[in-house]
Amino acid sequence: MAKNFYITTPIFYPNAKLHMGHAYTVTICDILARAQKLQGKETYLLTGADENTGKILKVVEEQGQTVEEYLNQVTLNFKDLYSKLGISYDQFIKTSDKETHWPGAQALWKKLVETGDIYKATYSGLYCVGCETFYTEKDLVEGKCPVHLTVPEKIEEENYFFKLSKYTQIIKEKIESNELLIVPQTRKNEIVALLDRGLEDISFSRPIKNVPHGIPVPGDPSQVIYVWCDALVNYISALGYGRNTELFEKFWPANVHVIGKDILRFHAAIWPAMLLSAGLPLQKSLLVHGLITSGGHKMSKTLGNVIDPYELIEEYGFEAVRYYLAREVSPFEDGDLTKERFKESYNANLANGIGNLTSRIMKMAQDNLDAPVSIAEREDMSQYFAFYDSFEISKAADFVWNEIKSLDQYIQENQPFKVVKTDKEAGQKMIGELVVRLYSVARMLNPILPETSEKIKALIKENKTPEVPLFVRKD
Numbered sequence: 001m002a003k004n005f006y007i008t009t010p011i012f013y014p015n016a017k018l019h020m021g022h023a024y025t026v027t028i029c030d031i032l033a034r035a036q037k038l039q040g041k042e043t044y045l046l047t048g049a050d051e052n053t054g055k056i057l058k059v060v061e062e063q064g065q066t067v068e069e070y071l072n073q074v075t076l077n078f079k080d081l082y083s084k085l086g087i088s089y090d091q092f093i094k095t096s097d098k099e100t101h102w103p104g105a106q107a108l109w110k111k112l113v114e115t116g117d118i119y120k121a122t123y124s125g126l127y128c129v130g131c132e133t134f135y136t137e138k139d140l141v142e143g144k145c146p147v148h149l150t151v152p153e154k155i156e157e158e159n160y161f162f163k164l165s166k167y168t169q170i171i172k173e174k175i176e177s178n179e180l181l182i183v184p185q186t187r188k189n190e191i192v193a194l195l196d197r198g199l200e201d202i203s204f205s206r207p208i209k210n211v212p213h214g215i216p217v218p219g220d221p222s223q224v225i226y227v228w229c230d231a232l233v234n235y236i237s238a239l240g241y242g243r244n245t246e247l248f249e250k251f252w253p254a255n256v257h258v259i260g261k262d263i264l265r266f267h268a269a270i271w272p273a274m275l276l277s278a279g280l281p282l283q284k285s286l287l288v289h290g291l292i293t294s295g296g297h298k299m300s301k302t303l304g305n306v307i308d309p310y311e312l313i314e315e316y317g318f319e320a321v322r323y324y325l326a327r328e329v330s331p332f333e334d335g336d337l338t339k340e341r342f343k344e345s346y347n348a349n350l351a352n353g354i355g356n357l358t359s360r361i362m363k364m365a366q367d368n369l370d371a372p373v374s375i376a377e378r379e380d381m382s383q384y385f386a387f388y389d390s391f392e393i394s395k396a397a398d399f400v401w402n403e404i405k406s407l408d409q410y411i412q413e414n415q416p417f418k419v420v421k422t423d424k425e426a427g428q429k430m431i432g433e434l435v436v437r438l439y440s441v442a443r444m445l446n447p448i449l450p451e452t453s454e455k456i457k458a459l460i461k462e463n464k465t466p467e468v469p470l471f472v473r474k475d
């Protein structure tokens with residue numbers, strides 16, 4: 001089994017306000033990384049921001065802030081959210097970073113040029129200045145930009161293009177054979193259907209006069225690299241591609257890029273084509289997660305159903321949020337989150353469930369055992385970890401909570417607290433076995449509830465019941 005595990009979030013748009021979607025993506029990445037680390041792998045979790053985005057930066061400048069100040073503030077916001085969620089990431093990459101990111105993007109560009117996959121052509125299209133985006137006729141609503149409701153300009157400009165079309169067949173083969181694994185199957189089918197329709201070459205640069213924030217095209221300062229050879233390259237530039245290859249050699253190819261379904265095509269078609277063109281191995285897999293809805297609808301201000309991750313963390317603690325996202329949301333489909341469901345699930349599975357179970361077992365142990373139970377650390381957990389290897393996070397969580405339930409049932413049926421009064425030895429043996437099984441639960445909880453996992457292990461080592469409940473019931 002390979003020793004290293006490299007996992008990435010997408011680079012996020014530098015939004016001022018972070019929402020549940022950000023919290024979800026980064027939390028499942030953190031859980032998957034921790035699960036691999038627990039199996040003895042060296043892990044690397046990359047996250048970051050997609051900063052060369054003219055749209056947002058234009059607004060910032062109009063509001064009189066410098067772009068750098070704004071981006072630094074956004075980075076701090078992300079880091080604050082990550083720290084509040086207990087995310088253990090290895091690097092936050094900023095695509096405006098000229099030292100870390102730009103050399104990688106430019107090095108990859110040069111590789112594509114060497115292969116002969118970059119060519120110059122005239123691009124003509126319908127352009128909305130407000131969106132800084134080209135639209136096709138069918139994107140428009142009654143001939144107008146769907147966002148601004150203005151008539152786009154027809155403009156022509158010189159662009160560099162990438163021969164994406166050349167790679168259609170080979171990418172399709174790699175996806176069909178699972179050499180590039182796309183999970184879930186529905187997303188794989190979707191991309192295979194798209195590849196069946198064929199890929200067209202895509203614009204890879206823009207004139208610098210139209211796009212001031214971006215990475216200059218090597219050898220042509222009149223053009224900047226446009227989106228693909230900038231944003232997607234973060235996954236390798238962060239590892240030092242184009243600068244220093246130590247990390248790159250250690251961790252590339254990525255085990256998994258975790259993405260939302262809106263960026264599937266970029267990651268399942270454009271990025272693999274670029275890697276093939278550069279002679280680099282493809283990422284091993286794509287985990288395409290769904291949206292977090294609320295009450296069955298996309299969260300929106302207008303509907304008033306937006307749930308703020310900070311508020312939940314404040315009220316319930318970060319592990320409650322991690323728990324919900326891990327267990328109550330399937331990593332493969334849209335998942336629903338309402339305040340009512342959150343509270344219900346918190347009370348049933350954390351306050352009761354693991355919280356109550358720990359108190360019960362450790363109270364019996366504290367009152368009836370003469371010494372802490374000694375635990376053999378080596379235990380086969382391959383059945384449990386197999387869920388994580390196939391990204392089945394909610395099933396992994398179910399596995400742990402089934403064990404919690406079965407421990408509760410055992411106590412109910414066998415009443416060791418009574419047995420120990422009439423037959424001390426038999427009672428102590430039962431309690432000792434419960435403690436051993438609770439320790440296994442604590443070990444399994446580590447990826448999802450890292451803090452609680454450590455707390456339970458410490459209680460077992462000291463043979464003590466918690467002074468305050470692990471999770472206080474909410475009314």
Ligand SMILES: [Zn+2]
Pocket residue numbers: 128129130131132145146147148149
């Ligand atoms: Zn527009």
